[in-house]
Amino acid sequence: MCGIVGLFLKDKSLEPKLGAMLTEMLITMTDRGPDSAGIAIYGGANDGRAKITVQSAAPDKDFARLDQDLKDAIGKPVLMLVKSTHAVLEIPADQVESARTALAHLRPDLKIMSVGDSLEIYKEVGLPKDVASRFDVSKMHGTHGIGHTRMATESAVTTMGAHPFSTGPDQCLVHNGSLSNHNGLRRELIREGMTFETQNDTEVAAAYVSHKLKEGHNLGEALESGLEDLDGFYTFVVGTKDGFGVVRDPIACKPAVMAETDQYVAFGSEYRAMVNLPGIETARVWEPEPATVYFWNH
Template structure:
């Protein structure tokens, strides 16, 4: 079943409250998916260092070793902020590829959650309230973010199986539904150089959009192309460094509602996820149409 939320802020005065608003929205969707949960937050300052977020099953062992290895590799003290089972590594963008290659080769037990100038992804098994508290999501500031609470129907309940999925720099996706052609599309994307961490069909959708944007599409164009190339039933909410997009398949059997004011754009699997947003009584509220691309950019 699964529950999705998303929030794109137009009013910068709301940015200190982004994490708290997204947390409340996601917790409201708990009964749509109690297995695992995750949130992607886009920070408000794109001038911050490049960030890599990783997850470990043994943080007490892995993170000190990773910090030492990064320091030796870069010649500077590692900036590594631990948050529960995750750590956010801040570094110069010029060093990012070297560090990512080192993590994949020397720390195969670590999982890369996200990478980019602004994105941080935190996800774990358990209820949304527990997951959000573990990472102090409510205290996070930012410009936009998306969240997902999962009911696993086609794969195991694991951290890696939780959403959001990120397959490119500052890009991520959450998904409610199921794709029927994800295996054939995965094989094609692997031939094109895409890397996959899981067997989840949602990761394939994320990689497809990443590949389209790497080829020159903007977010709206990538979502539009997906209507031809992605078979199944789905609702996607997608984040990029500067954008926020929504797409439902042509049948649109999964529930969805959106609201827009001069301060924000919000998405929820159900309207009750939106009821506590500031000024919601004056918002334009609608059900996103099947096979119609909605996207906003800063």
């Protein structure tokens, strides 16, 4: 199973409510995935600043004085916002690489959830309602976001095995389904220089898309070529800094419903996830076609 929800806002007045809307959608999908949950929020970029979201199994120890230590290491100001097991480190945009290198030395046990100008990812093991409340997702603002509830099949129930997966700057991907050629594809992507944190199939799909984007393709092209190269069952929802994409495999047995109004484009594994969105009664509601790439850009 697994549940996916997504919201791409067209109406700026809804941006302060993005987290609240996504949280409600996510909790509705608990039956589809009670093992772990995660959310990717595109909160808008501050010029010249980048965000690194990190996770720790021992946040009290790892996050203590982390901003100070990182500032000393890179010689530039660091803003840190701790939320439970995650912390968002805001740094000058040109310091991303040096900060990553420094973090690997300063706190070797930290896991990097996401890097980018706008994206923050929060994910943990547990029921969606508990995950959403520990990170206060309902208070978050943003332009678009994706959430996932996981019923694990391909790899262990761990924080790193939870979705969304992020394998490139401001990029993330969630998945309902299972891939059958991920081991071979992972080896090819490693040869191409991509790195992996888990044995999870979805991480391979995320890295595949990131690799295509790195080669200069746009999101639509990356997803189109994925239809050729990724074997298995999938409904993917993908986020980039200014966009939001959906693609289903040619068999399309994993469910997907979309709704569009003048205010938003919404995605749900089931219509249930969208019932409380404003104006849903009059929204255009449809099922995305198999092997067809959909994407929206700001």
